[in-house]
Amino acid sequence: MFQYPVGRIVESERIAGFLRAVESWPAALVLDGEAGIGKSTVWEAGLQRAREAGMHVLSARAWGAESVRAWATVAELLADVTPDIVAELPEVQRGAVTGLLMRDRLDEPADQAPVANSQVLAAAMLSIIDALEQSAPVLIAIDDLQWLDPSSQAVIGFVARRVRRRTALLLTHRTDADAGHASTAWLHLDSVNGIQRMQLHPLTLGGLHEVIAQRLGRSFPRPTVVRIADVSGGNPFYALELARALGNQPLRSDTELPTSLAELVRLRVGALSDEVRAVLLVTASTSDPTVEMISAAMGASVERTVELLESSEGAGVVTVIGNRVRFNHPLLARGVYTDAEPRQRRQVHRRLADLVAETELRARHLALAATTADPVTLAALDQAAAVARHRGAPAEAAELLELAIGLGADSAQRRIQAADNHIRAGDTGTASSILAPAIERSAPGVTRSVAYLLRSAVLIHTQGYLRGIDDLQSALADASGDAMLTAFVRTMLAFAQVRADLYDEATANAREALAEAERLGVDQLISSALAVNAWIDCLCGRDYDRAAMRRALELEAVELDAPVTLSAGAINAVLLIWTGEVEDAAVQLQAVRDRLLDRGADTEMLWVSLNAVMLGILRGDYAAAAADARDTVERAERLGGAHVMSIALTMRGAVAAYTGDDEAARTDLRTALELANSCRSPYADLASALLAFLEVSVGAYEAALDTLEPMLRVFDTVPGAEFASKGYLPDAVEALVAVGRWEQAEPLAAALEDTGRRFHRPWQLAVGARCRSMVLLAAGKVVEAEAAAAEAMRHHQRLAMPFERARTQLVCAQIQRRRRRRRAAEAQFAEALGTFERLGAALWARRAEAGAGPVGVDADAGRALTGTERRIAELAASGLTNREMAAELYVSPKTVEAHLTQVYRKLGIRSRAELGRVMGRSAR
Template sequence: MTLDGTVLVGRRKELRRLVSTVTRPPAVVVVEGEAGIGKTRLVTEMAVHPELAGRLLLTGACRRIREPFPLGPVVEALRGTGAALATAALSPVAGALRGLLPELTAVLPPALEPLDDRAAERHRLFRGLADVLDALGPAVLIVEDLHWADDQTIEFLGYLLAVAPASVSLVLTYRGEEATAGIREVTGRPADSVVREHLVLEPLDAEQTRALAASILQEEGITTEFGTHLYTLSSGLPLALQELLALLRSRGALIRLRGGRWARRALEELDVPPGVRDSVRERVARLPEEARAVAEAAAVLQVPVAVPALREVAGLARKEAVAGLDELLVAGLLSERDGLVAFRHVLAAQAVYGGIPLGRRQDLHERASAAMRAVEPVPLGQLAHHLRHAGLLPEWAGVAERAAEQASALGDDAEAVRILEDVLRSAPLEPERRGGLAVRLGWAAAQVLRPPEVVDLLSDALESAARGLQRGQLNFLISMLRERLGGDPAVQRRSLAAAVEDLGERPDLAAWVMAALGRPMDPSVPVAEHARWLDRALETVPAIGDPVAEVFVLGKVAMSLSCIGDPRWAALTVDIQRRTGDRPRHRQEVNAYRSISENAYCAGHFEIADQLLAAATLGAAEDDEPLARCRLVGLLLAYGWGRWEGLDLEVAELLEEYGGRPFDRITAETVAACLALARGDLDTARRDLPDVVRRTITLGGYELLPLSVTALLRLTGEPGGARAALEVWNTKGLWPPAVRVLPALTAAMAATGGHDEAAALVARLSVTLDGLDAPLAAAALPHARALLSGDAREFAAAADAYDRLGAPYEAAQAREQAAEVLFAAQDPDADASLRAAHVTYLELGARWDLDRAAQTARRYGVAVKARHPGGPSGYGPALSPRELQVAELAAAGLTNREIGKELFLSPKTVEKHLSAALRKLGLRSRAALGGSGALNGGSAP
């Protein structure tokens, strides 16, 4: 029985929404539903809808058995577009696709020079794919079964939805119960310009089930009683209903009486097993023997295959195989597309597979593995799958290892991690081989944005590893992964110390470990020991021999030196800039610039931090992971410089992006909690600040700690919140960055009866910091002294020093406190000092401070400007300063990514500002910005 020709039942509303959305590109429609609910049928109906005439439909599907080859469904969708691209104007970057799509070589631009970094290659590949899709427009890219997608496919779809080619729409289908958080995140947060629709398909109700049954049987006489019975048996699942009716027809149990009614006796005798599984198995059991053999072979193979492979696995002669295949095609269980054959629906394949006895199943998998070895090139993912399920575990491990190598070579580290983890958990391996695979797993996991929990596998391999390079790498990788997963710094340090002596033949790794041991992360280790490790790392650098690796280690050393106030960090930074021509190009060079920038900011060197971060961001332009880490440092700089507009959006994005990386995420959490206090969201600040302080100490982020401790002290006025931090800073000698906290700590101590203790601390730190590279001390020490003495001149000196550093928020606080002292002394300069603080708070959107300063102004009769009703975003129809910046850069022709690099924002945040600007200006596209003249004055027409 064929199922073609049935009408679409119960999905008219969803079809209208689907068609309406995809015809308004850029757009994305997610079609979600359980297996057999009709996702593919709905998309098929969309494809033939008259409103889609003239649009190119590109279809690809994700497979349960994945190959270690990225972007499979996208490649499938584009493979046959050569004719359409023959006359298209493609940018040179599309040449990056030649290796991925050899079928399109004749129409693609020349190949590009290879890049030294796989992540950069991947980003360039994404750009090329987006360019090709845009050139094919108007087009609809359909990706089915996204729940089986590889990580690079998901990453590319996220990229595509961020850059949003104007002529392309996406239709993505997945099973909701199997969709990961990453899939939902990508599909749930496209750029603002993308029209989005999410369709969740529900089971049919009883009446809809009856109507679909009538369509399948091509009979109108389906009674309500019989329809209800079918609904009960199928649970409203279209595929289950189709299979049930096919089974009943094959049994001859569909007896129709005169008048078009079904006999009561027939209903009682149906005894149809519920669900798809039993009905499919019974249908197959009723088929001829050769058809059953072909069905079992197709169920084992799972993916569409050529007929010769299907015949080989079934173990049939050609004539028998053809007869069996034809039987299944006519019955509608299998379907053919482009010469490849597979089950029409995966549920039917699973039903047949589950009914094959274990011994026969393993035999079929072994035959399938032999068939896969004959394919050119060998599909390693399928071969590994069949070997494993055939019980041939040693052979499986070898093929899986080759698949992981292929995935890594193609830059798909997440897939390599998945394969290697599976092998290490399931395959019988000799200790030496286990150790080698564990090392490869560790390096691949270290490249993934959200590292998996695989430390246990590396630790197991470490137990049997002999002294030498393998053991050294395992210890190092265990420490690295524990850091990224938020582990105990003391445990990380023990692993690093154990690694050093085993890495003698790899000076690059040995120096890296030494630099890591020099980072002040363990609270019990004095700073002198860290300094010794940093010196050892510097001594080892000349032996490395690789200029890029040398810069990387020098960056690690300079980063730590800046935290302890050792002025050598500046000379090392100059050396790094000289070595790289002030332009980092490799990922390790970008890391060096970014690391120094972060700690330079924490130590108070705002300007050099800004310069280094700008260079790092430019160097990471083609590499999303380092770019995201640059954006984390950008949060700190934006907070310190007072560039707060749009910062909430950027913080929210990075909190989500780094959900699985506690050590990195703490930066965004710190800025979020500090902003909450400044914005006047005191409930959030009270909830988050103590937790952020505690976890920053636990994670060993001591250079970052002064920000959250300062905010907590200002909020509570209780010095107890800083006790644990003080112990760490005293032990580690980290007062160059920690002196930032001194004014808030002094105020809290003095307010709670600790005036003398506070004075002693200020005096001690004045001596401790003398001679160290600690620019924050020039502002924080006079600020603290002023809080103890009430000397307005000290407050003014502190404010001026903060201004020189580029710290407007702290300068405003010092001026506000100076005004209080001047008002008490009836000094006429008080008004000007308070107004200056008030203006800064107003510009920043620091509502908590603004309200306090306004109360002081009212108390003393000082006229100050009222704040915008909505805070910093209350610009009404006028463009905010950030919106104006973004709009001007867009008008100059910069892309969202280029604007993001310029302003240290993500493309999504840029898109939000640009959309707001276009809406206020009454414009429909960024192209209209250039000639509209509306940007003059930054207001709406």
């Protein structure tokens, strides 16, 4: 049904040109093609050319290292690195690299094994590449990318997305219809032309996810989609059949293929003899099959084993290269395995358990050979799960623990460990289902408290803070006998409660958590409690204690792997953003970013990336904000859940709104708002505020007020006028003034100025004075308005927010026009225009440009047109339709219609004929 194009050999001259280009930009060349067309030969030629050119070469062959042999390809790449470079790495990274290269240490007890994960190794590789690039370009070369193990893929994908200069990837990829294939959706480079490839591939992971969602009307957790992709080889037909058969069950190693796919496999292998199928079963049962291993498991000679394998090779089932044996498509391996009798599979695994030495492989084989929970198998599984967790392979650790549970060794502790690993792997649905029995069967106490705590993290992640609060309160009740756990849970509960607008409860819990932490005398616990108290004080409209925040930073144990949401450094960075100290915030946030990167905490980088978006916007660095927004969406898609996706789309929509991409902003922000409302996320207000900002940007003030109406309705019930809770106020004031409701805008402006004066907030003082100026101008008090605008500009001098300053300059220019100071007005418009153009704020640049023209149709404040309204009025008067005007101005027809409604109201007219006469008089 699906035909895949055949690849072609890449000429060596093409490689030479590719390698030369590495000097100026990061690049990747993927050599796609079917078996036997010479990919590996070209790959070797590329390595030779790179070495002749003096490049640093890190090369590896991805020979079948599957999930239970994590890091195989990364270890081979790092083996080419000189010891002196490894010695210069940060301690955590150096330990991870050293531990990986000394593989015999991986079987040590969990408390002695080197702690590593994909993020740490990825951070280490980036550090190594940075060091190598100082002397020459770097080539990362991997042969047969389709066999890359998931853990190595995570590391290499991380590195590929973040290299900045003079680094190239040379990859071969087998994509013929009968060969193994793995999605390359994880491979990204910043350069537009960074990746060169020769042919189309089967669907990517994201493509498969979209196809499954569209055809079946449901989504699967990312780990499940990854496994579907692995088994289907990216073939959408195979993937849909697998997804239909799964229902709500996870895809396990023994999950049977649906009938349609099983028949396809049987057509290929059904004609083979029983002896050949027995050899294939052994091959399908091990992660890294070799001729010698298969021979030993079969109890046959190597010669006979080779003879049997060659029979299946001739049938197009496997390929033998050297002593390595590979199925030509993962679907064939899965079909051979699941089609065998359970008794046959157990016998094979029993033999293989005696042949392998690696802890995880042996434990897996023992478990798959067992029918009861014997102590030897359980001990092996527990040890293997600990090793997998320390090696940063949580999905594999969870599966090993679930094998133990499936054998009858079902305990609350194993379920908690398995759930924790599933959460780290991004499979929150499975984590929740595993935790439910642990909670139901456990007696009140510490164990059940931890289970509730874990489930609260799942609920907050997927359904928002309110759903998670119930479990946190249950965790708090069960933790009463453990003072440290009680203080930790109470701190988490306070953080969640304030995000759910439960201000009094959050304050009480935060104060109690701090008191308990002080009694215990645990520095990290005190640091987190102090930071969360400052966070809550700010959101509750109180000034936070700067001295206490400094103490929190001093006590923070940055070397510990504490949640970023309880990190004093991370919370301080966000507080600095909220209080308008954006330059200091940038320094603090970069320190948090560096710290997380050094220890490879990639998942927790979501906190950094989403806050970095707003910081970039406020500082006027829209390019950085856009990059962080892409990063936020990428991480959210990887993690899943309505809450986190609402955050990510809000951030991406924010960048689109400020850069003037009207359509993209509306799409993202409306979707974000829908998701946020579905889980009662606090980011619903931010998405609404940004939609209102977009409407103000295009002059659709009634639409802006409609969007803001729910927040304005509860204005008095939300304490304070902080940026985090009431950042929408400047847009609300401008919209109210524009539609003639300036009396309603007055208390909003007063609230901003009051907060600014009481807490010395530069943002509130600057925008508050600007808002007061607009209200005074609308009331006809031009002199007072001019004084307020001048005061706003003085406050802007200590506020590093160029967009806000330029926006205030537009108000200053309008005041100068009202006072008939044409040159002064045009100078202000021109300066604001220059700032908006430099920032890339297209909609506001058009407003500034339109404002620099004639004074306006009517000098009366209540009827004066904005720049955008005047432009639309002129176009309408010239005879253009709404759709034609929308195309001219790069906005939607509905936006044009909203503007025309405002124009008619302000000018006191009802038709385009009247508009033509009015605009004609204005032109004279």
